[in-house]
Amino acid sequence: VQGSREFHPEDTVIKTKHSIIGGDNFTMMAGPCSVESEEHVMKMAAVAKANGSTILRGGAYKPRTSPYSFQGLGEDGLKFLRRAADQYNMDVLTEVMDDEHVKLVAKYTDIFQIGARNMQNFSLLKAVGKTNIPVMLKRGMSATVDDILNASEYIAAGGNHNIMIAERGIRTFDNKYTRNTMDVGVVPVLQKLTHYPVIIDPSHASGHTEFVTPLALAGVAAGASGLVVEIHDDPAHALSDGPQALKPNEFKELSDKAFAIRELL
């Protein structure tokens, strides 16, 4: 098993143009849930960069629970995201939802995101596995540790070993007050079992702005290699995931504390 520590004892360190992910490095990633317009994503890139992010996230193809919700700007969104990242010397992280889109998204992104809902979309995993573009694989909402590891193996089996695994919360018996339950214990568990960098997404784990920072800091304290955080300057009017978006000043506070905690490890 290529993802196993037994097969490959050293940490995988992923190098992109502006970031080094894994090993002794800590990587901040931030941006809006969806790319909403060129102007907006530019503004969010400035906020992300000013607070230590080297990777700009943003969805152009959105896996919405309802087909009537905003589905993303598609290729225009990818162009806006790319321009914003380039303007601020950042890498692009964006979701690819379908194996037929891999080629198109590859033209614009530095890192593919595989969303929670697609963690076991095996044709998609195989398709990104045939590229040499790093992949952030998000844990499915009901996926066990072995399920994630097996999903990552589909990518590695194709020859792409630049994989990071993101914990974004799972479904449990009580998700009344949080959107999901963040499994902070999975950070050391995955680090024991696999050499891939482990990333925490406190935004989808919590679902509510007020809980994002505590969960992010717990993830950092547990030893995560990075955070991926949703930000928005006007959450009430965000086209997706407004209730969990951090405003610029809130993201600054998260970021300052996250880097400070990381320093203590």
Ligand code: PEP
């Ligand atoms: C997202 O990153 O905006 C997203 C849809 O995440 P997840 O797949 O974890 O729900």
Ligand code: MN
């Ligand atoms: Mn989102």
